Amino acid sequence: MDCTEVRARLESLCDGELEEPCAARLRGHLERCPACRAHYAEAASLPARLAALPAPEPPAGLLPGVLHRIRRERVGRARLWGLPAAELLLFGVVLWYLSGPQGLVTLMQRTAADAASLLGWGAGVAHLPAATAGDVFLLLLFGLLVVVTVYHLTLLARAGFRTS
Numbered sequence: 001m002d003c004t005e006v007r008a009r010l011e012s013l014c015d016g017e018l019e020e021p022c023a024a025r026l027r028g029h030l031e032r033c034p035a036c037r038a039h040y041a042e043a044a045s046l047p048a049r050l051a052a053l054p055a056p057e058p059p060a061g062l063l064p065g066v067l068h069r070i071r072r073e074r075v076g077r078a079r080l081w082g083l084p085a086a087e088l089l090l091f092g093v094v095l096w097y098l099s100g101p102q103g104l105v106t107l108m109q110r111t112a113a114d115a116a117s118l119l120g121w122g123a124g125v126a127h128l129p130a131a132t133a134g135d136v137f138l139l140l141l142f143g144l145l146v147v148v149t150v151y152h153l154t155l156l157a158r159a160g161f162r163t164s
């Protein structure tokens with residue numbers, strides 16, 4: 001074992017990480033070689049010298065700043081996971097309200113009839129069609145779903161810009 005090999009393993013020897021035959025060879029070299037012994041003394045005293053250094057004071061705003069960021073990210077994450085749940089719920093209610101393909105067909109027929117009535121009203125041929133309560137409810141649900149989804153997409157876009 002030459003001086004280069006010994007010096008490469010001095011830290012491991014200090015930390016007690018070397019197996020015994022290797023550690024014994026290293027100690028043997030250190031007894032014979034004053035230059036490596038000086039390196040070993042320096043390496044061995046390093047933890048104590050580091051511990052003796054005064055710990056630097058953190059900047060005054062560091063801790064409040066970190067806590068503020070953590071809190072903001074937690075709220076953001078909760079919103080990102082809460083919104084899909086709300087969207088799914090709204091979508092489920094809309095689906096339930098439409099109650100399958102037959103409901104969808106009925107809705108399209110009613111919409112077509114409403115549109116025809118509106119055109120007739122615009123042309124002065126028919127009266128303004130009265131909105132049924134179910135349609136208003138569905139329209140409200142759909143509007144709410146659109147608003148929540150747009151808000152969600154805005155948040156996702158903002159989160160994407162922050163990470164990239």
Ligand SMILES: [Zn+2]
Nearest residue numbers: 003006033036
């Ligand atoms: Zn040596």
